[in-house]
Amino acid sequence: MAEIIKIEDIELAKLCARGDDKARKELYTRYAAYLYALCIRYVGDKELARDLMHDAIIKIFDTVGKYKPTGSLKSWCARVTVNMVIDHLRKSRRMDLVPLEHTQEKIPEPQNEEVAKIPKAELMRMVGELPETKRVIFNLFCVEGYSHKDIAQMLDIKEKTSSSLLFKAREQLAKNVRDYIRKNGL
Amino acid sequence: MMEDWTDIIGEELESIEEPLPADDWSVLQRKYAASRKKKRAALFAWAGGITSVAAAIALVLLLIRPSDVPSNDDIVAEQHPPIEEVVPTDTVSIDTPSDTSDTVIPKKKIQIPASVNVVKPSDDILIAQDNAEEQVPEEEEIFEVVKDTVSITERLLADAGNTNDKKEVTKDNQTDYWGLDDFPDDEPKRKRIKVSVGLSGSASASPIIKMYDVNLEPPQGDMTGPGQKDSTEVETPEPARALMRSKSSYTEKYRHEIPKSFGVSARLHITDRLSINTGLNYTRYASDRTRIFSDYTYQNDRQYVHYLGIPVRLDWMIVNRKHFNFYLGAGIQADKCIYATVGGERLHEKEVLFGLNGAMGLQFNIVPMVGLYFEPDISYSLNEGSIQTYRSREPFVVTVRGGLRFNF
Numbered sequence: 001m002a003e004i005i006k007i008e009d010i011e012l013a014k015l016c017a018r019g020d021d022k023a024r025k026e027l028y029t030r031y032a033a034y035l036y037a038l039c040i041r042y043v044g045d046k047e048l049a050r051d052l053m054h055d056a057i058i059k060i061f062d063t064v065g066k067y068k069p070t071g072s073l074k075s076w077c078a079r080v081t082v083n084m085v086i087d088h089l090r091k092s093r094r095m096d097l098v099p100l101e102h103t104q105e106k107i108p109e110p111q112n113e114e115v116a117k118i119p120k121a122e123l124m125r126m127v128g129e130l131p132e133t134k135r136v137i138f139n140l141f142c143v144e145g146y147s148h149k150d151i152a153q154m155l156d157i158k159e160k161t162s163s164s165l166l167f168k169a170r171e172q173l174a175k176n177v178r179d180y181i182r183k184n185g186l
Numbered sequence: 187m188m189e190d191w192t193d194i195i196g197e198e199l200e201s202i203e204e205p206l207p208a209d210d211w212s213v214l215q216r217k218y219a220a221s222r223k224k225k226r227a228a229l230f231a232w233a234g235g236i237t238s239v240a241a242a243i244a245l246v247l248l249l250i251r252p253s254d255v256p257s258n259d260d261i262v263a264e265q266h267p268p269i270e271e272v273v274p275t276d277t278v279s280i281d282t283p284s285d286t287s288d289t290v291i292p293k294k295k296i297q298i299p300a301s302v303n304v305v306k307p308s309d310d311i312l313i314a315q316d317n318a319e320e321q322v323p324e325e326e327e328i329f330e331v332v333k334d335t336v337s338i339t340e341r342l343l344a345d346a347g348n349t350n351d352k353k354e355v356t357k358d359n360q361t362d363y364w365g366l367d368d369f370p371d372d373e374p375k376r377k378r379i380k381v382s383v384g385l386s387g388s389a390s391a392s393p394i395i396k397m398y399d400v401n402l403e404p405p406q407g408d409m410t411g412p413g414q415k416d417s418t419e420v421e422t423p424e425p426a427r428a429l430m431r432s433k434s435s436y437t438e439k440y441r442h443e444i445p446k447s448f449g450v451s452a453r454l455h456i457t458d459r460l461s462i463n464t465g466l467n468y469t470r471y472a473s474d475r476t477r478i479f480s481d482y483t484y485q486n487d488r489q490y491v492h493y494l495g496i497p498v499r500l501d502w503m504i505v506n507r508k509h510f511n512f513y514l515g516a517g518i519q520a521d522k523c524i525y526a527t528v529g530g531e532r533l534h535e536k537e538v539l540f541g542l543n544g545a546m547g548l549q550f551n552i553v554p555m556v557g558l559y560f561e562p563d564i565s566y567s568l569n570e571g572s573i574q575t576y577r578s579r580e581p582f583v584v585t586v587r588g589g590l591r592f593n594f
Contacts, residue, residue: 025211061218112191173195
């Protein structure tokens with residue numbers, strides 16, 4: 001196991017593709033907790049997130065031979081997992097993908113310094129409290145770094161729908177963040 | 187470029203890791219093993235499907251292909267080229283015995299075209315490959331030779347073309363010079379499609395049978411009999427204490443009965459010996475399920491699972507007599523659960539079950555159209571499914587089928 005821990009992503013991917021159990025365990029040890037957190041961010045429910053993470057890792061084991069070292073193995077695994085989660089949400093028809101009208105009311109956005117003081121777990125909770133569709137688009141855009149064009153393709157929606165849903169997600173999250181700051185006197 | 191407040195949230199969330207339960211890796215391993223098993227089953231299903239399609243294509247090709255036996259016109263034309271072409275460069279000499287023809291020809295070596303299709307020479311025809319000895323002396327003799335060649339050809343055809351019924355072709359060479367009378371014009375040039383339809387019933391047993399897979403002696407109190415359909419819970423003599431105990435954990439025990447099956451099948455004859463057998467089989471699995479709770483109470487339920495299956499099998503006829511056939515076959519069967527209940531509650535089984543089977547059959551043809559058959563077969567289940575049945579306990583099952591087969 002000691003040798004496996006030292007090896008690079010591409011070597012690990014090759015060993016996993018060959019069916020090496022130690023390599024698979026190492027891949028799991030390296031990325032499972034991260035992928036689990038990623039799934040929780042998207043679906044909110046921990047049990048469902050764990051199932052989806054397992055499905056994603058099984059898919060990663062089966063397709064890791066396709067990994068190209070243009071990016072990190074972690075990013076590649078995250079991409080596989082995001083696709084799996086999106087696929088699940090689309091199939092379960094849980095996302096309401098209708099464009100929203102922008103409201104006239106302007107909610108004051110929090111300052112960067114204020115946001116930086118909030119613990120990660122609280123941020124996770126606030127994002128988790130967003131409605132499903134807004135949460136997914138917020139994660140795709142702000143965390144994974146996909147463009148509205150990519151998101152539109154992934155969710156089969158218009159770019160405008162994606163941007164309007166993100167706007168709503170930001171509004172709601174800003175309100176939650178400000179409430180937290182006010183309550184905790186940050 | 188100035189960061190947005192959501193970028194800070196994004197960076198924070200991107201680095202978060204959520205601790206997993208300690209047994210998560212073993213759970214994942216189990217799921218992975220199940221997923222691989224499912225994929226293997228799907229692969230077998232595809233292989234079975236592709237084999238069936240390939241068999242169907244082979245069957246179609248076989249049916250649309252012209253017969254290997256050339257038509258009479260072809261044979262006559264081939265055997266009787268113009269006289270001046272009778273002496274080819276490449277010849278086969280045949281030593282004709284004097285009694286094979288009633289024409290008056292001295293026993294001698296003669297020439298016939300090499301194109302004569304010598305499939306199976308009979309004992310009284312000797313083939314020698316000595317081209318040097320033969321000469322064609324006279325034109326008259328050539329006519330005699332041609333006549334005799336027709337006679338030989340007929341004999342060869344009788345040997346080659348009628349191997350099934352072994353009928354002797356008797357030919358009077360004097361009646362028709364070209365021998366055309368012997369070949370009816372309406373002889374079919376294509377093979378006939380033969381189809382058999384069967385009705386069968388069967389009973390199964392495992393070669394490593396264990397009907398009672400657990401000891402069902404109740405720890406205390408009475409136990410409901412296996413035939414009882416209603417769920418019955420029997421408490422310990424201390425009901426108050428028993429109620430206080432947790433019923434969250436229990437073990438399940440099953441007693442499986444011999445499955446009962448019946449179905450219809452169709453057999454498509456590709457050749458005289460090779461055939462494809464397919465159809466629809468209904469199978470009912472009945473079991474008694476006993477749940478033994480941690481407080482030593484138990485609950486009996488009757489379970490019924492109904493499957494519909496489609497077998498595809500290739501059969502090879504070993505013995506093919508008028509009143510008796512013996513054949514061997516191998517194939518694949520897909521079974522889909524159509525209805526399942528336990529203690530009156532519905533069970534759902536989405537998985538399609540696949541199995542390999544090999545069969546040995548005996549058929550007694552009572553009349554040419556109707557045959558009585560017995561068909562012991564052994565099948566191996568490739569996947570178990572989620573519902574516990576006789577099949578999931580014993581992957582190898584021997585089934586004895588019996589039924590009627592109607593031949594068309």
